Amino acid sequence: MLPPSFLESLSAIVGPEHLTTDAESRQAYGTDALKRGVPADAVVLPADTAQVSAVAMLCHKHSVPLVPRGAGTGYTGGAVPSQGGVVLSLERMNRILEIDEANLVAIVEPCVLTGDLQDAVERLGLFYPPDPASLRISSIGGNVAECAGGPRAFKYGTTKRYVLGLEAVLPSGEVIKTGGKVVKNVVGYDLTQLLVGSEGTLAIITRIILRLVPRPPVQATLRATFRDVEHAVAAVIQIVRARVVPAALELVDGESLDAVGRNLGVRTLAPEGTGALLLIEVDGVPAAVEEEASRVQEACLEAGATEVLHARDEEERQELWRVRRELSMSLRMVAALKLNHDVVVPKGRIPQLFQLVARIREEFRLRIPLFGHAGDGNIHVNIMVDPTNADEVARARAAERVLFEGVVALEGSISGEHGIGFSKAPFLALELTAGEIALMQRVKAAFDPTGILNPGKIFPPVH
Ligand SMILES: Cc1cc2nc3c(=O)[nH]c(=O)nc-3n(C[C@H](O)[C@H](O)[C@H](O)COP(=O)(O)OP(=O)(O)OC[C@H]3O[C@@H](n4cnc5c(N)ncnc54)[C@H](O)[C@@H]3O)c2cc1C
Incomplete structure (x- = not known):
């Protein structure tokens, strides 16, 4: 527990009501x-950077763990204390400070919700592409700290591509500024990109300068159904061969589809016998979109699609996307515990990833629905577990390791977007060498010599 004098000092900084x-x-x-x-x-x-700095300085002086927190939607325990201490929630720092139309830049405080920023810039004909499925509930600061991705990452890239500059508070309380409004800047080390994806372990981000792009004028959404995932994956490869880079290329397997159907109370969401579907969106100027949509349709049919639907209006488009949006909720109905792994492999290796999961399913007798961003090889492997069944939990834990080892062997990565937090820390050494981990720990020590900022995250626990 924290001593009363420490709590009094905290209260004096933020005010007793905060x-x-x-x-x-x-x-x-x-x-x-x-x-x-x-x-x-x-x-x-x-309420502001000065208060964040004063809190950090106090925690630093008293060696109290300090955990930055955005909206708390992370999947790896990043915003959660591993050993008590102070949670610093940035939820009051939630203003869009500037949308600079001339320079295609937005400046925001960290706890602006991603969807709110998107709405604000789209009203001006601009576009902030990163679109995690959590965009209505997660913060830009959390997205930056995790380098969040989403369906549009295939064409537009993940959060890191849009972060031009930051204001951040070091664990000592020192305030630093990195980058700025310019898109070119090669002065010194790129501290902006070092902080992106640092999971709140190096500094507390208090202001973010984001790059915007013009809003694409039109988009076309298609849904292609297949007998099995192998044919769906063949279509992904075929679309890439047709030299189309869709804004979204999402895959949903049959097991996930059944879960959504059960949740929505619909007997079938796709033609009888559908084992996988692809949701594909192309965007841009009308002529290009029309041409690309027909190339996508052709590629899917060549790969064996049983049906390709093309949304005719916004209502139909939303209806096609509904399956994807309902997935997370629907899988919760399958089992109380979902071990949600956001593994990623080079696209050409997706068939091997599916074979790996099929082997794991059989060997460990587990339910593992799959869906994800097929365009960039980032597939969500959901190991569904009854937490009251100790034997099943043990099998699931053993299966996780086999999955991660397999993914690394496929030249992939154990996390494409959710980060490491504390839940994946024991697996870090599967992907990084001891030398690489030690180098990262020296970087951590340079920012946080006393180790107060978000301890117990990213690095494997020392026994
Ligand atoms: C239903 C659902 C769907 C999701 N879909 C996606 C998806 O499609 N793609 C994806 O990438 N993720 C997804 N996520 C995971 C999660 O939403 C993202 O990781 C998101 O970026 C976390 O943002 P947050 O504001 O909730 O951060 P938090 O959970 O509060 O924090 C996440 C990490 O960032 C650090 N942090 C937060 N704010 C700051 C700050 N200002 N300065 C320094 N460090 C900070 C925390 O310490 C922690 O380590 C999903 C989660 C849910 C629940």
Whole structure:
């Protein structure tokens, strides 16, 4: 527990109404979408950079763990204390400060919701492409700290491609500024990109300068169904061969489709015998979109699609996307515990990833629905577990390791977008050498010599 004098100093910084220590808040801020973690000892809600800096300085002086938190939707326990301490929630720093139309730049505080920024810039004919499925509930700061991705990453790239500059508070309380409004800047090391994806372990991000692009005038959405995932994956390769880069290229397997059907109370969402479907979106100027949509349709039919639907209006487009949007919720109905792994392999290796998962399913007798961003090889492998069944939990844990080892052997990565947090930390050494991990730890020590900022994350626990 934190000493009263420390809590009094915290209260003096943020104001008593923005410091909480009651059991309910400590518990609420001690969990995220992973649903595991240790309760905070105290939760502070600073109003601005100066208060964030003062809180960091205080924690640094007293060697108290400090955990930055955005909206708490992370899947790897990143915003959750691993050993108590102070959770610093940025939720009050939620303003869009500037949309600079001349320079195609937006400047935001960290806890602006991603979807709110998208709506604001789209009203001006601009576009902020990164679109995690959580965009209505997750913050830009959290997206930057995790380098979030989404369906559009295949064409537009992930969050890192849009971060031009940052203001951040070091664990000592020092405020730094990196990058700026310019798209070219090669002065010194690129600290902006070092902080992107650093999972709140190097600094607390308090302001973000984002690159915008013009909003594509039109888009076309297609849904192609297949007998099995092999044919769907063949279509992905065929689309790439046709030299089309869709804005989204999402794959949903038969098991996931059944789960959505059951959740929505619909007998079948696709033609009888559908084992996989692809949702494909192309965007751009009308003539190009029309031409690319027909090339996509041709590629799918050549790869054996049983049906290709083309949305005729916005209502039909939303209807086609509904299956994808309902997935997370629907899988929750399949089993109470979902070990959601966002593995990624080079696209050409997706068939081998599916073969690997098929082997794991059989060997460990587990339900593993698959869906994901087929365009960039980032497939969500959902190991569905009944948490009250100890034997099944043990099989699932063993299967995770086999999955990660297999993915690395396929030249892939154990996380494409959710980060490492504490849940994947034990597996870091499967992908990185001891020398690479040690180098990263020296970088961490340069930013955070006393190790107070988000301890217990990314690096394997020392026994
Ligand atoms: C239903 C659902 C769907 C999802 N879909 C996707 C998806 O499609 N793609 C994807 O990439 N992710 C997805 N996620 C995961 C999650 O939404 C993302 O990781 C998101 O970027 C987290 O943002 P957040 O604001 O909730 O951050 P939090 O969960 O609060 O924090 C995440 C990490 O960032 C750090 N952090 C947060 N804010 C700051 C800051 N200002 N400064 C420094 N560090 C900070 C925290 O310490 C923590 O390590 C999904 C989650 C859910 C629940």
